[in-house]
Amino acid sequence: MKQSKMFIPTLREVPSDADSKSHQLLLKAGMIKQVASGVYSYLPIAKRVLNKIESIVREEMEAIDGVEILMPALQPSELWSESGRWQSYGAELMRMTDRHGREFALGPTHEEIITSLVRDELKSYKKLPVTLFQIQNKFRDEKRPRFGLLRGREFIMKDAYSFHATEASLDETYQDMYNAYSKIFSRLNLQFRPVIADSGAIGGSHTHEFMALAEIGEDTICYTDGSDYAANIEKAEVVYHPNKKHTEENVLEKVHTPGVKTAQQLADFLKRDLDEIVKSMIVKVDDQFVMFLIRGHHELNDIKVKSFFGTEHVEMATDDDIRSILDASPGSLGPVGVNKIDIYADNSVQDLNNLAVGANEDDYHYVNANVDRDFNVKAYGDFRFILEGEPAADGSGPVKFAEGIEIGQVFKLGTKYSESMNATFLNDQGRAEPMIMGCYGIGVSRTLSAVIEQHNDDKGIIWPTAITPYEVHIISVNPKQEVQKNLADQLYDTYRTQYEVLYDDRAERAGVKFNDADLIGIPVRVVVGKQAADGIVEVKNRRTGDAVEVHIDNLQETIQSIYASFE
Ligand SMILES: O=C(C[C@@H]1CCCCN1)Cn1cnc2cc(Cl)c(F)cc2c1=O
Numbered sequence: 001m002k003q004s005k006m007f008i009p010t011l012r013e014v015p016s017d018a019d020s021k022s023h024q025l026l027l028k029a030g031m032i033k034q035v036a037s038g039v040y041s042y043l044p045i046a047k048r049v050l051n052k053i054e055s056i057v058r059e060e061m062e063a064i065d066g067v068e069i070l071m072p073a074l075q076p077s078e079l080w081s082e083s084g085r086w087q088s089y090g091a092e093l094m095r096m097t098d099r100h101g102r103e104f105a106l107g108p109t110h111e112e113i114i115t116s117l118v119r120d121e122l123k124s125y126k127k128l129p130v131t132l133f134q135i136q137n138k139f140r141d142e143k144r145p146r147f148g149l150l151r152g153r154e155f156i157m158k159d160a161y162s163f164h165a166t167e168a169s170l171d172e173t174y175q176d177m178y179n180a181y182s183k184i185f186s187r188l189n190l191q192f193r194p195v196i197a198d199s200g201a202i203g204g205s206h207t208h209e210f211m212a213l214a215e216i217g218e219d220t221i222c223y224t225d226g227s228d229y230a231a232n233i234e235k236a237e238v239v240y241h242p243n244k245k246h247t248e249e250n251v252l253e254k255v256h257t258p259g260v261k262t263a264q265q266l267a268d269f270l271k272r273d274l275d276e277i278v279k280s281m282i283v284k285v286d287d288q289f290v291m292f293l294i295r296g297h298h299e300l301n302d303i304k305v306k307s308f309f310g311t312e313h314v315e316m317a318t319d320d321d322i323r324s325i326l327d328a329s330p331g332s333l334g335p336v337g338v339n340k341i342d343i344y345a346d347n348s349v350q351d352l353n354n355l356a357v358g359a360n361e362d363d364y365h366y367v368n369a370n371v372d373r374d375f376n377v378k379a380y381g382d383f384r385f386i387l388e389g390e391p392a393a394d395g396s397g398p399v400k401f402a403e404g405i406e407i408g409q410v411f412k413l414g415t416k417y418s419e420s421m422n423a424t425f426l427n428d429q430g431r432a433e434p435m436i437m438g439c440y441g442i443g444v445s446r447t448l449s450a451v452i453e454q455h456n457d458d459k460g461i462i463w464p465t466a467i468t469p470y471e472v473h474i475i476s477v478n479p480k481q482e483v484q485k486n487l488a489d490q491l492y493d494t495y496r497t498q499y500e501v502l503y504d505d506r507a508e509r510a511g512v513k514f515n516d517a518d519l520i521g522i523p524v525r526v527v528v529g530k531q532a533a534d535g536i537v538e539v540k541n542r543r544t545g546d547a548v549e550v551h552i553d554n555l556q557e558t559i560q561s562i563y564a565s566f567e
């Protein structure tokens, strides 16, 4: 393609609203334009890369018997009412009303649509298993869209759904998908890790997230060098190894602690370490308030609280809630004398006795508070985030942290949707049973950003060869120079028959062309300049920066050798 005909609005300056490396480069390389917060147009270079990512996804889905369909974004609310999600989802679900006043969701995902489609068609176990997938725009009204395509309100997802007569069959497809995702992300030359994850609102039992390693990633991965153990920190289990430091139980004592509000301030006031303090928090679970006790140096893991109680509706109590329940302020809460609400404690609270806790009275705390004597704990559990260096649940050594971008997720859904939506099949005894389902997503547009996060330098993007928008970038330094122009035109005509060629034939200054070429990041660049008369061109490797001067008779093999060793 001639660049004089192209549409690549590169930017000289870093856009101020770009809040991540990939977001900056997508804008600077003229690949996206924001239309609204979290809503983007994909421009030609981005569209070509998306096409290649999608065709790799398509290939690997079809390789495991996935069949492509395309479902509508407009989803009748009736189907979401059948699954109960019309009521349970809030502002994130984009809703609209048609001219007849009928309500629709703009699809954030397609469990309801696919289940209603399959329940009418696949009635016998003989027709199972089936795996259907689509690649399509999704809509989610994120509260804070950011990082460009990493967290948008309209984005491209590959979502696949599988239907089974048995758990064993689901396990097989789950494993096939897991392996296919590993192939896809390897072909994209991404550094990634599958991690044990929390299934959250979607329900189901078993799920893995595929994380692209990147500092900008919003997820924290816990992994060890001792094995391929890796878990999203939301889910990383803390194995409780008792380390009791109990002393003689002392008399409960109320201490005046003026201005002490935080665990650290209490630790300082009492001249103790933070880990000898116990924090008390009020959490609203569904519509019940409960108190959690947790060591001063730990953080409450709301995802673990949700899965302990089996509900998504878990949030910290507000100050007003707290005042109405305990007639105290959040800065001085404690378990002593609390009997209106249940008290849960993280396992490691058991290691201490004679606890320092709030007295449910401003500027007062208790010391020597002891469980069973001064308060009761309804249950101990793993309610906290693991700390870096603590032992991994599989015993393979201390966990390390890394940031990740969730680019894929595979779920064993079970019968959550087939039961609520009555998608049954006749089993081999002629009895109707709910289908067993799996669902599997890849964030296609998010993956594009993840590739850029991992493949760039200070001059721009460096595309992995599998998804580069073009294979060869031919640049004529000075098209006004007859000889240069003719040679460049000739090379374009020759090489476009065997490579995808972007030909910068613009009447722009050389510096502008080279800057743009660095931004756009095509692996191999052929520069037709002063030595055109002698048939000499410069060939440059975008990743290493190495440039060689070659006669056009050796150009083909030079390009091939760069591609052969590019990664
Ligand atoms: O989407 C999934 C699960 C899988 C992921 C892979 C492909 C199939 N779906 C989870 N999820 C995430 N955000 C959502 C946001 C809204 Cl507003 C909603 F209404 C529903 C969902 C929702 O269900």
Ligand SMILES: [Mg+2]
Pocket (backbone or CB within 6 Å): 197, 209, 406
């Ligand atoms: Mg997640």
